[in-house]
Amino acid sequence: MTAKPSNSRREFLHKLTATIGGTAxxxxxxxxxxxAPQKIIETPNEPVPAAKGYQHTKHVDTYYQLADF
Known part of the structure; x- marks a missing residue:
């Protein structure tokens, strides 16, 4: 019966030196x-459309009735 040599210490030291070397x-x-600096692209000054906001419609009423709020 032959005993296999343990490589765990060698593997540990190899991983340790690789980690330390990579970190350094x-x-x-x-x-x-x-x-690299980013190039700033200027956009023409276009008017921003006004937000319509919440619109109370028949479709919205139907949704709230069916959702059981």
Missing amino acids: TLALTANTLQA
Whole structure:
């Protein structure tokens, strides 16, 4: 019967160094990364249509009667 060597410690150390290395790389490069400025598109000044708001119609009355409020 042969005993297989345990690789759990080696795997743990590999994952630990990968995580630390990735975190360090991110921390060092985060200050150098910048988003590109957005171009502002001007829209012509068009009049905004007035909101109609709530309209009490026969359809609305039917809905409220059937909804059992």
